[in-house]
Amino acid sequence: MTTATLDTLGRLESEAIHIFREVAGEFDRPVILFSGGKDSTLLLHLAIKAFYPAPVPFPLLHVDTGHNFDEVIEFRDRVVAQHGLRLEVAKVQDWIDDGRLQERPDGTRNPLQTVPLLDTITAHKFDAVFGGGRRDEERARAKERIFSLRTAFGQWDPKRQRPELWNLYNGRHRPGEHVRVFPLSNWTELDVWNYIEREGVELPDIYYAHEREVFLRDGMWLAEGPWGTAREGETLVRKTVRYRTVGDGSCTGAVESDAADIHAVIAEVAASRLTERGATRADDRLSEAAMEDRKREGYF
Amino acid sequence: MSDLLRLATAGSVDDGKSTLVGRLLYDTKSVLADTLDAVHRASADRGLATPDLSLLVDGLRSEREQGITIDVAYRYFATPKRSFVLADTPGHVQYTRNTVTGASTAQLAVLLVDARKGVIEQTRRHAAVLALLGVPRLVLAVNKIDLVDYDEVTFSRIAKEFTAHATALGYTEDAVVEIPVSALAGDNVVEKSANTPWYSGPTLLEHLETVPVEPDPHDAPFRFPVQYVIRPRTAEHLDYRGYAGLVAAGTVKPGDEIVVLPSGRRSTVTKIDTADGELAEAAAGQSVTLLLADDIDISRGDLISVAGNEPKVTDELDATLCWLAEKPLRAGARVLVKHGTRTVQAMVTELRDRFDEQRLSSVDSPATLELNEIGRVALRLAEEVPLDDYSFSRRTGSFLVIDASDGSTLAAGLVGAPLPLLENGVESCTEGGENAAPDTHALVSPGP
Ligand SMILES: Nc1nc2c(ncn2[C@@H]2O[C@H](COP(=O)(O)OP(=O)(O)O)[C@@H](O)[C@H]2O)c(=O)[nH]1
Numbered sequence: 054m055t056t057a058t059l060d061t062l063g064r065l066e067s068e069a070i071h072i073f074r075e076v077a078g079e080f081d082r083p084v085i086l087f088s089g090g091k092d093s094t095l096l097l098h099l100a101i102k103a104f105y106p107a108p109v110p111f112p113l114l115h116v117d118t119g120h121n122f123d124e125v126i127e128f129r130d131r132v133v134a135q136h137g138l139r140l141e142v143a144k145v146q147d148w149i150d151d152g153r154l155q156e157r158p159d160g161t162r163n164p165l166q167t168v169p170l171l172d173t174i175t176a177h178k179f180d181a182v183f184g185g186g187r188r189d190e191e192r193a194r195a196k197e198r199i200f201s202l203r204t205a206f207g208q209w210d211p212k213r214q215r216p217e218l219w220n221l222y223n224g225r226h227r228p229g230e231h232v233r234v235f236p237l238s239n240w241t242e243l244d245v246w247n248y249i250e251r252e253g254v255e256l257p258d259i260y261y262a263h264e265r266e267v268f269l270r271d272g273m274w275l276a277e278g279p280w281g282t283a284r285e286g287e288t289l290v291r292k293t294v295r296y297r298t299v300g301d302g303s304c305t306g307a308v309e310s311d312a313a314d315i316h317a318v319i320a321e322v323a324a325s326r327l328t329e330r331g332a333t334r335a336d337d338r339l340s341e342a343a344m345e346d347r348k349r350e351g352y353f
Numbered sequence: 354m355s356d357l358l359r360l361a362t363a364g365s366v367d368d369g370k371s372t373l374v375g376r377l378l379y380d381t382k383s384v385l386a387d388t389l390d391a392v393h394r395a396s397a398d399r400g401l402a403t404p405d406l407s408l409l410v411d412g413l414r415s416e417r418e419q420g421i422t423i424d425v426a427y428r429y430f431a432t433p434k435r436s437f438v439l440a441d442t443p444g445h446v447q448y449t450r451n452t453v454t455g456a457s458t459a460q461l462a463v464l465l466v467d468a469r470k471g472v473i474e475q476t477r478r479h480a481a482v483l484a485l486l487g488v489p490r491l492v493l494a495v496n497k498i499d500l501v502d503y504d505e506v507t508f509s510r511i512a513k514e515f516t517a518h519a520t521a522l523g524y525t526e527d528a529v530v531e532i533p534v535s536a537l538a539g540d541n542v543v544e545k546s547a548n549t550p551w552y553s554g555p556t557l558l559e560h561l562e563t564v565p566v567e568p569d570p571h572d573a574p575f576r577f578p579v580q581y582v583i584r585p586r587t588a589e590h591l592d593y594r595g596y597a598g599l600v601a602a603g604t605v606k607p608g609d610e611i612v613v614l615p616s617g618r619r620s621t622v623t624k625i626d627t628a629d630g631e632l633a634e635a636a637a638g639q640s641v642t643l644l645l646a647d648d649i650d651i652s653r654g655d656l657i658s659v660a661g662n663e664p665k666v667t668d669e670l671d672a673t674l675c676w677l678a679e680k681p682l683r684a685g686a687r688v689l690v691k692h693g694t695r696t697v698q699a700m701v702t703e704l705r706d707r708f709d710e711q712r713l714s715s716v717d718s719p720a721t722l723e724l725n726e727i728g729r730v731a732l733r734l735a736e737e738v739p740l741d742d743y744s745f746s747r748r749t750g751s752f753l754v755i756d757a758s759d760g761s762t763l764a765a766g767l768v769g770a771p772l773p774l775l776e777n778g779v780e781s782c783t784e785g786g787e788n789a790a791p792d793t794h795a796l797v798s799p800g801p
C-alpha cells in the first residue's frame with residue numbers, strides 16, 4: 054500500500070476521474086469518442102481507472118472517415134475486444150453512399166465527420182459525449198469549458214458559455230441538447246506523453262518512428278492510402294517518420310523523427326518548436342479561425 | 354514548494370491583460386514557432402508594426418475582430434521552477450461572470466490597472482470578487498508604466514490607494530504585491546527593467562515562481578461527496594460495493610470512523626481503493642473509492658464526513674451570491690441548488706443585502722440582485738443538506754444556483770458570508786448583530 058502525493062500528473066488524473074464519475078452520475082446515455090488515437094486511448098484508460106473494478110459504463114463511438122491508418126483500426130478493435138467494450142462505428146462512407154454527404158473536391162474527409170457525428174448522437178439519444186480535446190491544442194479550444202453545452206443542432210456558441218465554477222459542473226440540458234465533456238482539458242501534449250510513459254499505456258505503432266513512403270504537400274509529409282497518393286510534381290520517398298496526431302489520412306502529416314520509443318518521444322516533444330496541430334494538421338492551417346468554425350458547426 | 358500555480362488575470366478592459374499574458378508566454382519561450390508565425394502574420398495583416406501579443410490568447414473570431422477578450426482562455430506554461438495554469442479573463446463588466454469562472458479556482462490573481470488611470474471602478478469590483486471567492490493572493494500590476502514615463506510617484510500613489518482597498522477587503526499586506534510593468538515593452542514582466550531603477554522588488558515572473566502556494570490543509574476534517582456507487586457484480590467482485598468520489602477536504606485512513614450525511618448513519622472505512630491498488634491514506638484532491646464496514650444505504654449526493662467533526666445539516670441556507678444572469682433575482686424565486694454532488698430544489702426567501710463594492714458598504718433589503726451584483730440571501734431547501742462555510746473550504750462551501758427551466762447557471766453561491774465586510778462593513782448600514790466568523794479572515798489571507 055502506498056500513500057500517493059499528488060504531483061502534476063496525479064492531479065490531472067484525479068480531475069479526469071472526477072469528471073468521468075460526475076457524468077456517470079448525472080447523465081442517462083454518455084458515450085466516449087474513440088478513434089484509437091493517443092488522446093482517445095488515454096481517455097479510455099482514465100475511464101477504466103475511474104470505474105475500476107467495475108466495467109466502463111459507457112459505449113464507445115468512432116466516426117470513421119474511411120481514411121484511416123490500418124494500424125490504428127487494428128489497434129482500436131483489439132482494445133475494444135480486450136476490455137469487452139461496445140463500439141459503435143459511424144462510417145462517413147455510408148453518408149456519402151446514400152447522398153446525405155458529398156465528397157469534397159480536395160478529397161479530405163475531416164470536415165465531413167460532423168454530420169455523421171451529430172446524426173449518431175441524435176439516433177442514439179446520447180446526452181453526454183466525451184472527447185479527448187485539450188485546451189493547449191488550439192486557441193479556440195483554449196476557450197472551451199470542460200462541460201460544453203451543444204444545441205439540438207450540435208452547435209457551440211462561444212459567447213454563451215456557462216460559467217464553470219470551482220469543480221461544480223452543470224450538465225443540465227434540454228431534450229435534444231447534449232453536452233460535450235473534455236476530461237483532458239487541462240493536459241498539455243507533454244503531460245499526455247509523460248502519463249503514457251508512467252502508466253505504460255499502449256498506443257498504435259505509428260506514434261513511434263518507423264519507415265514509410267511519404268510525399269511532401271503544403272510543407273507536410275503525407276502518406277499514400279485510400280485517400281490518394283502523390284500528384285504531379287510530388288514524389289514518394291522513403292523516410293523515418295512518426296505521427297504526433299492521428300486523424301484523416303488525407304490531411305494528417307507525419308513528422309521526420311527517430312523517436313522510436315516513449316523516452317525518445319518525450320525528449321522530442323519537450324524540445325519541439327512546433328505545436329502538435331501546427332506540425333501535422335492541414336485542416337487547421339486553412340484560416341485563423343478554422344477550428345472555431347468547425348466547432349461552431351458541431352465538430353469534436 | 355508546490356510545482357503548480359493556478360492564476361487568473363483581472364482588471365478593466367484595455368488595461369493590457371491579454372498583452373501581459375502574451376508577454377509572459379513569449380518571454381518564457383512558451384510560444385512555439387508556428388503559433389508565433391501566425392501571430393506575426395495576423396499582426397501584419399492588421400497593419401501593426403510590432404506583433405500584437407494579445408492575439409496569442411484572444412482565440413475567438415469576434416475577440417480578434419473587436420480586439421477584446423470575451424471569454425476565459427486557459428493557457429499552460431512552465432519554467433524550470435514551476436508549472437502555471439493561467440486563466441486570462443475579460444474586463445468588460447458584462448463578462449464579469451467569466452472573471453468569476455477564472456477566479457473560482459485561482460490561487461493568485463494578477464489584477465491590472467492602467468498607470469494613466471489608476472484604481473478605477475472595475476479594479477474595485479474585481480478586487481471585491483477576488484476577495485469574495487477567496488483567492489489567497491493578489492498582484493497589482495501597474496501596467497503601461499511606459500505611458501507615464503516610468504514615474505515612481507504615479508506608481509506609489511496607485512499602489513498605496515490599492516493597498517488600502519485590498520486591506521479593507523481583508524487582505525493582509527504580505528498577500529498583495531505591486532509591480533510596475535509594461536506588458537507591451539516587457540518591463541519587469543520577465544526581465545528586470547532599466548527604466549524603473551527606483552523599483553527594487555521582483556519581476557512578475559520572479560514573484561509567480563516563488564510566491565508560496567497554500568496547500569490543502571491536512572488537519573482539516575475529512576469531507577467526501579459521493580459521486581457514484583461502484584458495484585461490479587462480476588464473479589470476481591460479487592460483493593464489492595465502493596463509494597467513488599474526490600476527497601474535498603482533510604484526509605482519510607482505513608479504520609477511520611465516518612458518518613454519512615444527511616442520514617447520520619455511522620460506519621468505519623475498511624479500504625481505500627484505486628485502480629492502482631489500495632492506499633494507506635487519501636488526501637484532499639484525490640479521486641478514490643471508499644469501502645465501508647457496514648452495508649448501509651448510500652448513494653450519489655450523500656456526503657461522507659469524519660465522525661465527530663461534521664458539517665451542520667440544515668434546510669436553511671444563509672449564503673452570499675454572485676449573480677451571473679441577465680434576469681435579476683427577486684425574493685420568492687424558485688431555483689435549483691447544486692452543492693457537492695447533490696442538486697436540490699430551493700426557494701430564495703429573502704434578499705438580505707447587496708454589497709456595494711465601490712464604497713465597501715452594504716445596502717439593506719434590496720428589491721433585486723442584478724447581473725454581476727453580490728449580495729447576501731436566505732434560501733430554503735427542499736431537503737436537508739450538509740453545509741460547511743465557504744471560509745472553511747472552497748470545495749464544500751460552494752454551490753451553483755441553477756435555473757430549473759433552462760438549466761443555465763444563475764449564480765455562484767458561497768455558504769455564509771466569506772467577506773468579513775458583508776457582516777461588518779466599514780460604513781455598513783446593515784442590521785449588524787451577527788459577527789463575522791473568526792476564521793473568515795484566515796481564508797482571504799492564510800498564514801504561512
Ligand atoms: N503603451 C502600452 N500599451 C499597452 C501596454 N499593455 C497593453 N497595451 C495596449 O493596450 C491595449 C489593450 O490591451 P489588451 O491586452 O487587449 O487589454 P485587455 O482588454 O486587458 O486584455 C492594446 O492596444 C495594447 O497594445 C503597455 O504596457 N504599454
Ligand SMILES: [Mg+2]
Nearest residue numbers: 370371421422
Ligand atoms: Mg483581454
